[in-house]
Amino acid sequence: MTLQLNRRNFLASTGALTVAVVLPGAAARAAVFGADKRPPLDPRNLSSYITVNADGSVIAYWGKMDMGQGTDLGCAQMVAEELDLPVAKVSIDQGDSGTSVNQGGASGSTGIQMGGVALASAAAEARFQLVAMASKHLGVPAEELTVTDGVVHSRADANKKVSYGELIGGRFFDTQLEWNKQIGNALFVKGQGQRKKPADYKVIGTSPARRDVGPKVMGTIDYVVDIKVPGMVHARVIRPPVAGAEPVTVDEASVKNIPGVQIVREKAFLAVLAPREYDAVKAARDLKVTWSDVKPPFPDQNKLYDHIRNAPVVAKGGDKDVGDVDATFAGAARVIEATYEWPFQSHASMGPACAVIEMGQGEATLYTGSQKPHFAGEGAAVMLNLPKDKVRGIWVPGPGSYGRNDAGDAVADAALIARLTGKSVRVIGTRQDGTGWDPKGPASVHKARAAVDKDGNIIAWDFSSKGFSRLDVSSNESAAADTLAGQAIGVPLKPTNVFNTPEESYRFTAKRKTWETVPPLLDRGSPLRGAHLRDPLGPQLHFASESFIDEIAFATNQDPVAFRLKHLAEPRDIAVVKAAAEKADWQPRTSARKQVSGEIARGQGIAYAQRSGTRSAIVAEVEVNLKTGKVWGRKFTVAHDCGVIINPRQLTATIEGNVVQGMSRAIWEEVKFDDKNVTSIDWQTYPILDMTEAPETIDVVLINRPELAPSGAGESSMRPLAAAVANAIYDATGLRLRQAPFTPDRLKAGLA
Amino acid sequence: MAKMSLNVDGRVHAIDADGDMPLLYALRDDLGLKNPRFGCGLAQCGACTVLVDGEPVRSCITPVESLGASKVTTLAGLGNGKAHKIQEAFIAEEVPQCGYCLNGWLMTAAAFLEKTPKPSDAQIRDAMSGLKCRCGTHVAILRAIKRAAQA
The missing domain is CATH 3.30.365.10 (Aldehyde oxidase/xanthine dehydrogenase, molybdopterin binding domain)
Structure with a gap:
């Protein structure tokens, strides 16, 4: 018998089976034909990663996002591979804490290697479950079935077939996965389905067209700056002329002619807002502020590297020594030394960061270009005094992102202003904010020594670094302490003091690689705070x-x-x-x-x-x-x-x-x-x-x-x-x- | 505030704005056009570029009152409802990464190719030198402009 069912009569004819059939395997729960409602967003639920639509196409929910390097497409390819689907039938829903679990956002080049691999593993389980469903449905043992383009069919009789859409389309997997209990980059899940072997790859290794290119080139895509929500006001944050200074007096009269202008101030945090964007621009330009008289915090830039060399050590670390380094140097025919210096660098993204907070009743939605929409949503919740599950963080493409740039600060700015005013808020900085006030890739000095034998072989290597921490502010944006707004309102700081060592496989008889970090030049509200910038350190x-x-x-x-x-x-x-x-x-x-x-x-x-x-x-x-x-x-x-x-x-x-x-x-x-x-x-x-x-x-x-x-x-x-x-x-x-x-x-x- | 009219992408719009307000805010906030983007507000990056009577102009520093009856073209109006050849070439070469700067490259390149249909590599580089791309898609942009010139 050939089963050629459209979705409606398929569901009608098999409805009774939904309670009757139980899948084999300890991890699989009942409800073979799926749930009518998407189960809760939980790392253990297969439905948190994979949905089959009524037409048999698939949505994969990715708790990361693509910043323009095509990693979302790579994930679609990995999911399509495991599900034996054409890649065109797989779409990626990315970077939305309302639809995906927290896989860490864009972070450390882990989009494919961790995020994609977790999705592929979930997709392998989805295929396993779909084949098991088909086995019951067709009365053919699972091992005699295979899948071609989303249709499960008997190897022996191609007429015995049923499509993914017919099996579960429009409803949801009700299956649990083994979860490694990690949230963020390291999140991994596994079911009974085994991933494909490389010899069987059809989609991995190919180069289908990227989906975001057309909308970007035709100008139809929304960036975070394009998001408008009802009742939204436009805000600008006023940064101090001397880093570390706080506003003392704010002359409201200086902007009173600007329609609808409002000044927001809490401790050292100062912002202006207005219903029209250009009015907010003018208010930020015209507002007269006197600032506290603080000691200028920074050393002579020409002496930056001497400052680092002479600064106290806050933390130190390194790799385990290989061999007896000191003894090998002592007995060396020749020792060569050199020191190297690297400056602070800016993310200098194409535009200053923007964030939008839409206020609801006891909840809020964040639109951000941040690499960490899940964590940033939690950070916004802290600023809004809301439970963290009451703020949905939605990533929208921003002006590029190569690490922890100013986007995380814009999130906290918007959330704080929204709490202080009760209004939905759009914050955007100026170019000066984006380049001057973004977190910076840290400056450092590096001292290298090598002992060389008479044949010119390196026998001992001693490489030490001293610099500012790469994590004055964390890359995750869930803590107010890691944002300029949080620091302005006095949240206690919790910097992480950490540096790295070179990664290589040189085989020297003796090898030492160490690092030391020095105190930040200004611990609070610093435009020179260290943070991750593409390939941190x-x-x-x-x-x-x-x-x-x-x-x-x-x-x-x-x-x-x-x-x-x-x-x-x-x-x-x-x-x-x-x-x-x-x-x-x-x-x-x-x-x-x-x-x-x-x-x-x-x-x-x-x-x-x-x-x-x-x-x-x-x-x-x-x-x-x-x-x-x-x-x-x-x-x-x-x-x-x-x-x-x-x-x-x-x-x-x-x-x-x-x-x-x-x-x-x-x-x-x-x-x-x-x-x-x-x-x-x-x-x-x-x-x-x-x-x-x-x-x-x-x-x-x-x-x-x-x-x-x-x-x-x-x-x-x-x-x-x-x-x-x-x-x-x-x-x-x-x-x-x-x-x-x-x-x-x-x-x-x-x-x- | 003053009442003005703006001719944008073939339509005349009435707006009420400060005369010294940059055109960018009129396009984005009053007309709801999103392709000209704020990048610097200093005419240093080109993300806000529009064509004014066919010439690329940085809308972030152009007072809206200076336009008079000039015809403004934004990316949305560049191809008269379909993809302009520069857009086809950028799509074929999959140029953008974040894409935030793209508007400036497309508008500037379109105007450049109108005047210089068969440019040399050096002419393209010179014509594009005032634009910024932070993702570093420069070599893909060069390929795309050369492709468009051959189209």
Whole structure:
């Protein structure tokens, strides 16, 4: 008999079965044909991750979100793979605490490696359950069934078939998963369904078109700045002219002519609001405020690195020593040393952060571009004095995000203003707020020492870092203490003092890697608070460690590529270094080649790094204008191994973005400040790479490891970029740069 | 506040606003158009770009009273109801990451290609040098503009 049922008569004819059939397996509960209502949003419920629509298409609920690198599409591919569906039939509902469990938001390049893997595991269970349902329905043992494009059918008789839509479409799985009890990035669930083997992949490894590109290019997509809610007022927060100062007097008369203006103040927090946005702009501009007279908090920027070297140590850490480091140094034929310095850097997102709070009765909705809508919703609840489950956090695309930028502060600002006024509020900053007051990637100094034997082998390595913590404010935004508004109203601070060490597999007889953090320059309301900026600490640590590897290679008359290959332990690391060098047509050299033609010196440099299991090696080819000191990164060759590749096109685009942003940070970006405040507050004072400086070529060599789990690609190729450029500048000019960024002034001074 | 009319994307709109208010706020808040976006308010990034009588203009610093009868075109009106060739090329090259800056690149590139239909690489770079993209999609933008020029 062939079952050809439309949904209505299918449900009518099988309704009685819903109570009669119980699935095998301890984890599976009854109600084979699903629940009519979506079960509660709980990490253990399969329905929290997967829904089959009436037409057989699938929604996967992702407690993370894509910031434009195509990771949502990657998740759709992983879910489609496990469910044997065309990827077009899988949509991703992302970053909404009302529809998804908290998988940690966009964080640490874990979108695919943790978030996607959890969804794939849930999808494997969904397939298992659907096949079990089909088995009962068709009277065919599950092991004799297979799935093609969402239709479960007998292997022997293709006419014995039933579609996902017919089985459960429009209702919900009522099945529980094993949950690892983690919330956030590490959340993982598992059922009885086994994930596919790499040999059977059909969707993973392909490059279907991204879904957000058309709406973005046609201008039909909503960004957070486009959200309008009923009764919404427009607010601007007033930041102090001297960091740490608090408002003393606020002259209400100075803005009284502006229609509907309202001033909001609690302790050091000050904001203006108005029904019309431009009126709020004018009020923020015109409001006369006198500020408390505070001691200017910041040191002379020219002495920043001395400040760090001399500052007390707040916390220290590092990796376990390998071998007897001190004894090996003591007996070494030669010891080489160098120090490196990296400045504060800004997220400088394309627009200042915006957040909207919509007030309801005893509840509220947050619209945010923050990377952490679940945590940010909890943070908004704290500010609103509401239970944390009464604020729904909804992510809406924002002006880019590369870590903990100003979006989290905008959330707290909006929530605090909403509590103080009872109104629905939209907050947006100025460019100066976005670049001047965002949390910063921390400044640091790095001291590297190496002991070399008579054959030029490194036998001992001692790499120590000292800098500001990368977590003055947390990346999760659930605590008021981590926001400017929370700090302004006096919430006790709870910074985490932490730094990192370089990630590599160099096999030295003795090895020590340590770090120390120093106190923040201003502990409360600081525009120089340390936070995660794309690949937190990665560029600075590996600028130092990978520049130093080159220094040792040249000091001992060895080629930088051969020198790395000689010391690297892990085959995958060796493979990326070899692949980048070969693709870039690496020319072995034992000293700077200084290829000069007219005013232009050309050079090639390599660097490599691991990042949480991903490996990347970059060969940079630069042109240095000897007259102007300007560096152009003409060509980059990136070899990249992040385990199994889900979507090669999006991976390539992600690497291209990392290279350009990394180059921008390497040659231009440095937060400037005087004793009172940050002075790099716009695109003139905080320049980034522009189109005239874009690379001519970015060659990407993708190494696919289908047998290995995906390990993330959002930040990995940012990591060795600055060192590759510094090493290329050395090859071009013989100038060793130990301080970033590599600006024209610094080049000119070094070459003079 | 003063009553003014604005010709935007082929329609004339009446607004009541301060004459010195930047055009950007009129477009976004009075007309409900969302593609010109606030990026800097300083004419440094281009996210707010519109065409005024065919020329790219930074709406964040353009007083609304300065427009008179000029014809303003936003991204929504660029392709006359369908995708402009620059939009087709940006879609084919999957240019955007966050996409917040995109409006400026599309509007500026569209106007540039009108005047320079077969540009060199250097001409494209120069013409686009005043725009910012923080996600670093520059090489994809270059590919897309070259693709549009060949379309």
